Amino acid sequence: MHILRFLEVADAELVADYQRRNRHFHRQWSPIPPPDYFTPQFHRRMLQQTVERREREEEFRFGIFSDQPDPLLIGRINLVAIERGAFQNGRLGYSIDAKHRNSGIMTAMLKNVMGFGFGYLRLHRIEANIMPRNEASRRVLQKCGFRHIGYSPKMLLINGQWEDHELYMALAEDLRSDQDDEIAAGLQPFLPLVDR
Numbered sequence: 001m002h003i004l005r006f007l008e009v010a011d012a013e014l015v016a017d018y019q020r021r022n023r024h025f026h027r028q029w030s031p032i033p034p035p036d037y038f039t040p041q042f043h044r045r046m047l048q049q050t051v052e053r054r055e056r057e058e059e060f061r062f063g064i065f066s067d068q069p070d071p072l073l074i075g076r077i078n079l080v081a082i083e084r085g086a087f088q089n090g091r092l093g094y095s096i097d098a099k100h101r102n103s104g105i106m107t108a109m110l111k112n113v114m115g116f117g118f119g120y121l122r123l124h125r126i127e128a129n130i131m132p133r134n135e136a137s138r139r140v141l142q143k144c145g146f147r148h149i150g151y152s153p154k155m156l157l158i159n160g161q162w163e164d165h166e167l168y169m170a171l172a173e174d175l176r177s178d179q180d181d182e183i184a185a186g187l188q189p190f191l192p193l194v195d196r
């Protein structure tokens with residue numbers, strides 16, 4: 001059983017443990033971490049910031065938890081850089097525990113986050129940027145209905161190199177026209193969390 005929920009300050013220990021366990025698996029897809037990145041203190045600070053940003057609806061950071069036998073963080077999804085006004089856009093980032101890759105969990109949970117972004121936040125567009133060689137990430141986006149729209153040379157400093165990225169996006173109206181019930185239903189798990 002896997003649970004998707006917002007990350008809270010109290011999760012700092014679980015987040016540090018997740019990042020430590022996956023240090024090698026994530027390295028080639030991530031920025032070089034600061035020296036204290038694998039400590040709970042680092043994540044406590046980050047989570048405090050993210051809770052404040054969440055209250056302002058600027059970003060939402062989710063954890064995928066497994067509760068067997070003990071609570072364990074096994075994946076993360078970030079919906080960040082939320083811009084309102086004429087754009088109504090958010091940017092996705094995600095990772096999973098190496099032990100759970102290719103299990104379909106990320107695809108299922110990303111659909112829930114899309115439901116949250118389009119259904120609750122009423123975003124018009126969600127974008128994601130992937131390195132061209134990240135085939136697993138490309139496949140996840142395809143399964144979630146994203147389309148390829150562009151190419152950004154030397155976009156992000158990943159593992160010490162300025163890496164080219166491919167830009168993908170999903171639009172709210174694409175989902176409606178596709179009648180993707182799975183994504184539309186993604187908002188449901190959040191209804192009890194949403195106090196509005």
Ligand SMILES: CC(C)(COP(=O)(O)OP(=O)(O)OC[C@H]1O[C@@H](n2cnc3c(N)ncnc32)[C@H](O)[C@@H]1OP(=O)(O)O)[C@@H](O)C(=O)NCCC(=O)NCCS
Pocket residue numbers: 025026029093094095096097100101102103104105106107108129130131134135136137139140
């Ligand atoms: C990207 C990532 C989150 C995918 O998570 P996941 O749990 O494996 O995703 P899913 O199981 O839902 O789907 C993975 C799909 O990619 C496919 N896949 C995996 N590796 C592949 C490869 N080398 N070539 C082609 N397809 C591949 C799987 O077969 C599966 O597709 P299928 O369902 O059609 O068989 C995970 O690989 C990860 O955490 N990577 C490191 C961090 C990262 O790259 N984050 C994204 C940065 S943009």
